[in-house]
Amino acid sequence: MAAKKHPIFDTATTLGKLVAFMGISSICGVLVAGLMVPAVALAGGTASSSITFFDDLPDEMAIGTPALSSKILASDGSLLATFYDQNRTEVGLDSISDFMKDAIVAVEDARYYEHGGIDTRGLMRAVTAMARGGDRQGASTITQQYVNNVIIQTFAANGELEKVKQGGDKKVGDKVREIKLAIAVDKKYSKDEILQGYLNWVFFANNNYGIESASNFYFGAHAKDLNLPQAALLAGVVNRPSYYDPLVNPENAISRRNMVLDHMLDQGKIDKKQHEEAVATDIGLNVQPNQRGCTTAVRAEYFCEYVTHLFVNDPSYGKTVEARQKLLLQGGLTITTTLDAGLQDAAQTQLQNFTPMDNNPDKVGQSLVTVQPASGKILAMAQNTKLAAPEGQWKTDYNFNVDRVDTKGNSLGGSGGFDVGSTIKPFTFAEWLNSGHKINDSVNAAVRRYPASHQWNNSCGATGGIYDSSNPEAADDLQNATEGYYRTVTAREGLYNSLNTATFASADKLDVCNIQKMMTATGIHLGEDPNKPYNVDYISSLLGSGEVAPLTMAASFATFAAGGIHCDPIALISIKNAKDEPLPVPSANCNQSIKPEVAAGVNNVLQEVLVRGSGYQLGLQYPAAAKTGTTNDSQHTWTIGFTRGLATASWLGSPEDKNASNNGKLIANQRIDYVDGATYAGKAWQGYMNQIAGFFDVNGFDLPPASMVNAPVIIPPKPKDSDKPKDGDDKGNNKPDDKDKKE
Numbered sequence: 001m002a003a004k005k006h007p008i009f010d011t012a013t014t015l016g017k018l019v020a021f022m023g024i025s026s027i028c029g030v031l032v033a034g035l036m037v038p039a040v041a042l043a044g045g046t047a048s049s050s051i052t053f054f055d056d057l058p059d060e061m062a063i064g065t066p067a068l069s070s071k072i073l074a075s076d077g078s079l080l081a082t083f084y085d086q087n088r089t090e091v092g093l094d095s096i097s098d099f100m101k102d103a104i105v106a107v108e109d110a111r112y113y114e115h116g117g118i119d120t121r122g123l124m125r126a127v128t129a130m131a132r133g134g135d136r137q138g139a140s141t142i143t144q145q146y147v148n149n150v151i152i153q154t155f156a157a158n159g160e161l162e163k164v165k166q167g168g169d170k171k172v173g174d175k176v177r178e179i180k181l182a183i184a185v186d187k188k189y190s191k192d193e194i195l196q197g198y199l200n201w202v203f204f205a206n207n208n209y210g211i212e213s214a215s216n217f218y219f220g221a222h223a224k225d226l227n228l229p230q231a232a233l234l235a236g237v238v239n240r241p242s243y244y245d246p247l248v249n250p251e252n253a254i255s256r257r258n259m260v261l262d263h264m265l266d267q268g269k270i271d272k273k274q275h276e277e278a279v280a281t282d283i284g285l286n287v288q289p290n291q292r293g294c295t296t297a298v299r300a301e302y303f304c305e306y307v308t309h310l311f312v313n314d315p316s317y318g319k320t321v322e323a324r325q326k327l328l329l330q331g332g333l334t335i336t337t338t339l340d341a342g343l344q345d346a347a348q349t350q351l352q353n354f355t356p357m358d359n360n361p362d363k364v365g366q367s368l369v370t371v372q373p374a375s376g377k378i379l380a381m382a383q384n385t386k387l388a389a390p391e392g393q394w395k396t397d398y399n400f401n402v403d404r405v406d407t408k409g410n411s412l413g414g415s416g417g418f419d420v421g422s423t424i425k426p427f428t429f430a431e432w433l434n435s436g437h438k439i440n441d442s443v444n445a446a447v448r449r450y451p452a453s454h455q456w457n458n459s460c461g462a463t464g465g466i467y468d469s470s471n472p473e474a475a476d477d478l479q480n481a482t483e484g485y486y487r488t489v490t491a492r493e494g495l496y497n498s499l500n501t502a503t504f505a506s507a508d509k510l511d512v513c514n515i516q517k518m519m520t521a522t523g524i525h526l527g528e529d530p531n532k533p534y535n536v537d538y539i540s541s542l543l544g545s546g547e548v549a550p551l552t553m554a555a556s557f558a559t560f561a562a563g564g565i566h567c568d569p570i571a572l573i574s575i576k577n578a579k580d581e582p583l584p585v586p587s588a589n590c591n592q593s594i595k596p597e598v599a600a601g602v603n604n605v606l607q608e609v610l611v612r613g614s615g616y617q618l619g620l621q622y623p624a625a626a627k628t629g630t631t632n633d634s635q636h637t638w639t640i641g642f643t644r645g646l647a648t649a650s651w652l653g654s655p656e657d658k659n660a661s662n663n664g665k666l667i668a669n670q671r672i673d674y675v676d677g678a679t680y681a682g683k684a685w686q687g688y689m690n691q692i693a694g695f696f697d698v699n700g701f702d703l704p705p706a707s708m709v710n711a712p713v714i715i716p717p718k719p720k721d722s723d724k725p726k727d728g729d730d731k732g733n734n735k736p737d738d739k740d741k742k743e
Contacts, residue, residue, distance in 0.1 A: 068332025103235035117186030205241035332578030338377035347382035365655035376567030376588030417527020417547035421629030438710035460513035465539035496613030558647035566593035622698035628677030645696025650685035
């Protein structure tokens with residue numbers, strides 16, 4: 001009797017069935033057989049041409065860095081937010097549990113360390129079974145799966161989903177190409193390198209790619225800390241991620257886990273006791289939901305949004321917006337910001353004392369933002385809303401603290417600033433000193449009438465405005481918030497008591513253009529368009545009728561705190577890519593923008609605001625200076641103040657309807673008839689600064705030169721509350737859009 005042929009070499013039957021099974025030409029069928037068994041490659045011209053075809057296939061595959069999650073961090077390295085298309089954190093093989101490495105090899109490719117990229121024995125078995133009409137069997141090695149994952153996920157990351165082929169979509173040509181690439185990869189990389197790559201690329205369900213992300217998601221652990229049953233569970237998931245998903249199908253996942261453990265026992269990777277204990281273990285999930293984007297930020301979600309706008313707007317990180325967004329979502333960036341986590345938490349907690357998110361029916365807006373003098377670092381940026389608020393709470397996409405757009409017109413997500421009230425007055429006083437006037441020079445604060453014919457000196461334009469009660473088309477005469485101060489006062493007293501009439505009397509002796517230049521030198525610009533300087537076309541602007549963002553005001557006051565050194569506010573310390581290479585970050589452009597003696601003079605007087613002026617109840621336990629501000633009808637209220645080490649703008653107002661009064665609204669669990677800058681914005685500033693200022697420079701401010709003071713400072717007794725001027729700073733001012741109307 002003739003000897004029975006081995007099925008693999010029976011080319012008249014087995015190979016024909018294989019070709020029929022695959023549904024392709026006999027050429028490709030012979031090609032596959034020729035690849036697997038060289039003897040078959042000698043079986044004639046068809047096979048020879050197939051081998052030539054195989055040899056002509058590309059054997060190079062660019063295995064770059066997989067799409068990696070990017071992280072935005074606070075200055076201390078703590079996580080703020082994570083960004084990704086594919087949630088993945090790449091780790092080295094030494095940062096992966098030995099249990100995990102053994103489990104994945106045991107269940108996916110037992111002969112992984114023996115073959116050369118493809119497992120001929122396993123492939124023969126699968127082909128034979130399928131050619132005989134049996135069930136379709138998998139024959140992919142870990143190396144082949146690695147190649148397949150790289151191809152699929154690279155297409156997906158590039159938005160080329162139409163090129164992704166899986167399962168039945170693949171033609172034999174696709175499979176053959178994968179085989180040749182697997183052989184080439186195996187020649188180029190060590191087994192450990194391939195296993196590391198595989199475990200970093202493979203999908204584990206629930207948008208988790210790679211073992212580190214999966215370990216954290218399912219167990220709240222690092223990959224290096226996975227125990228045996230955890231490792232076996234995750235090793236089982238990769239075969240069919242949806243079917244073996246531990247969250248959706250826990251019974252399937254446990255069954256598959258136990259099968260992995262069986263394989264590990266059979267292959268001598270674990271002993272019987274380990275096997276029995278692991279099989280008896282429950283599923284033990286400790287799910288850590290994936291946090292993606294700023295809406296799920298650990299803290300400072302609006303600061304997080306601001307940082308993402310800065311990144312996406314900056315051509316340093318890519319030629320197009322799309323390229324920069326892709327880098328953020330896939331580039332594995334580590335973005336370290338200036339944010340101080342402790343200050344941020346203190347600021348956010350402070351707002352809860354006044355406008356808590358769960359009890360703010362009148363939608364009163366509130367924010368705190370802190371800048372470090374002489375560095376420009378933004379240390380805190382808090383507000384009393386959320387990007388994605390719970391049902392019934394106030395939700396807004398707008399960041400109260402920042403400009404609407406950047407200098408190129410790109411969105412920053414900001415509200416565009418708010419009328420600043422009397423917090424703008426120190427800049428008129430700064431120009432008063434800069435132009436040679438003295439701190440204690442007298443100004444006539446009794447003058448209240450400025451008719452249309454009054455000529456304001458403005459060397460770079462024209463400034464108008466009418467304060468004349470004799471003109472029925474005009475506003476009232478200029479008013480202070482409290483009666484009794486219409487008299488000659490020193491410039492010092494006019495500022496710390498926030499007297500509108502003193503500000504106008506000072507400006508009347510100055511070039512209004514130079515006041516504007518003083519503002520610009522400290523960084524002040526309009527919140528709607530940072531390319532536009534603060535508008536001084538109307539004299540009311542010197543009382544605060546211009547809209548400026550809180551961040552801009554904090555950075556401007558920081559100029560005084562730093563002795564006249566202005567720094568642009570910055571949010572980024574460093575950005576590193578997945579290879580730990582640094583990317584450029586913007587500079588603060590610090591420079592001596594105003595004279596040190598001018599800054600010293602302003603600081604000297606603003607300290608008195610907290611002793612005997614409009615903020616006399618807001619003093620700190622450290623040397624500090626501040627200015628309060630309130631617009632007409634209390635639409636916007638401010639306290640902006642500083643120590644040597646910190647400058648903070650505190651704002652409370654109406655962000656949705658900027659003309660709505662806050663008088664009578666529910667704030668701090670009460671409703672009162674009149675709200676000014678010291679009432680709530682001031683108290684929030686005081687509580688916050690007292691809590692955190694001591695961690696930074698709290699030394700006293702430099703004194704102004706004696707020649708600038710020109711008279712001894714007489715410290716009057718602290719007045720009674722009834723005698724104090726209210727901080728209703730803009731009483732009677734003229735808005736630019738109704739300059740001839742009575743308000």
